[in-house]
Amino acid sequence: MDELAAVLVAARDEERTIGHTVSALKDAFPGAEVIVADDGSRDGTALQSERAGARVVRLPRLGKGQALTLGEAEAPAGRLLLCDADLRGDLRPLVESDADLAIAVFAEKQGGGFGIAKQAGRALIRALSGFEAREPLSGQRALTAAVRRSTFPLAAGFGCEVRMTIDGARAGLEIEERELPLTHRATGRDPAGFLHRGRQLLDALLGCGPLGVNHRGLRLPLVGWTLGVRGDGAVTAIAALGLADDLWSGPERGFRAHLRAGRTTGMLKLVGIPLVGLIATRKLSGALLVGLAANFLNQLDTRPGRALKAYLIGALVVRAPLGTAVLLLPYDLREQTMLGDSGSNALGAMLGLSSVSRLTGSGRWLAIGALAALTALGERRSLGELIERTPLLSGLDRLGRGSL
Secondary structure (H helix, E strand, C coil): CCCEEEEEEEECCCCCCHHHHHHHHHHHCCCCEEEEEEECCCCCHHHHHHHCCCEEEEECCCCHHHHHHHHHHHCCCCEEEEEECCCECCCHHHHCCCCCEEEEEECCCCCCCCCHHHHHHHHHHHHHHCCCCCCCCCCCEEECHHHHHHHCCCCCHHHHHHHHHHHHHHCCCCEEEEEECCECCCCCCCHHHHHHHHHHHHHHHHHCCCEEECCCCCEEEECHHHHHHCCCHHHHHHHHHHHHHHHHCCCCCCHHHHHHHCCCHHHHHHHHHHHHHHHHHCCHHHHHHHHHHHHHHHHHCCCCCHHHHHHHHHHHHHCCCCHHHHHHHHHHHCCCCECHHHHHHHHHHHHHHHHHHHCCHHHHHHHHHHHHHHHHHHHHCCHHHHHHHCHHHHHHHHCCCCCC
16 A cells, blocks of 8 residues: 555634644654645634644635645645544544545534435435445545546535545545544534535535536536526527537637537537527528627636626627626636536627627627637637736736636
C-alpha cells in the first residue's frame, strides 16, 4: 500500500475547530502534508490553520466541492485523505483500508433531521451506479491515485461526495465503507439545520445531473436547460440541441472545425438552430438572427456571467424576457453553476426571436450584419481576449465575479 501523500480539509468559518483538527491530523499522519482549502472564510480559519502547521489555499466563497477540487490541484501526487474541518476521531483505520475508496461511517448518529437528504443520496448512488451506499454524505474519505484520476474535479457544493461515489463505482473501483467512532458538530432540527440539509439535497441532485468543466477546472452543474422550460417551443428545441452538444460534443470548436469533422453535435446545431428559427418566424431574417445570436452568446460564454450580462443588455433593447436570466446570473458569477451550450444557445434564440418582432426589416438586417461580423471575428480571434483588453468592457465583464 502506498504511503499517504496529503490530507485535504475544506473549511469555511471554522476558526474555533480547525486548529485542533489540523493538529490531530498532523499527529496521526506525520509523513503527509495537511492542506486546508479555505472556502472564503470571514474569520480566522486561515490563520489558525497555518498556526497549526497546515498549508492554506485561500479561495473566494465557491462551495465545498469547488474548494476540494482547487485544493486537490495543489496536493502532491499519490494517496489522499479528505476530512471535514470539525471532525473529532482517529482516521488511521480508514487509511489502512485496501480499497480504492474508503468511506467513514459514523458509529453513532449525531443530530440530523429526518434523513431525507441521506436517503436521496443513497437512491441516487444506487440508481446511477448500482452501489449500495450506507453513508452517502460522509466527507471522510481515503482515496488512491486511481480514485483521484476518476473523480476529480468533483461535483460542486455538497454534491461532491455523492457524485464521487457514483464516479468511483462506474469506474469499477473498489469501495469500502468502514464504521469508525467519530464525532463532528452536528446540525439540529432548527432553521439553520434544515437549510443546510436542503442545500445538501439540492446539490446532490444537481451533482447527479449534467455537468461541465469551466475555464478554472471546476466541475459545475449545467443549468441552462432550465431556459427551455419557459413554454416557448422554439426556445425549448434550441435548448435541447445545445444540451445534446453539452453531453456528447467532441473536441471541435468553431464553424470550420465542425464542417471538417462532418457529423458532430456542432453540425446538428449549425443546421438545427436556424431551421427552428425559420419555422418559428417564417422569415429568412428570423432564421439568421436566431442562428447568429445563439452562436454569439455561445462564443461569449467562456467566463462566469459574461454571456448572461450580454444577454441582459440586449434584452433591454429588444424587450426579451429577463426573469430566468436574472435568477441565474448570481449563481453563474459565483461559479456555482454553468449555462453550458444549452443555456447560451437558448439565450441567443430568445434575443433573436424578440428581435424579429421588435425590429424593422432594415433593423433586422443591420443586426444580422453586426452578428455575422462578430461571428467572423470570433472565428479568427478570441472575443474573450478582446473584451479583457478593452478597459470599459473588461470592467463590466469582471463586475460581480469572484477572483482567485
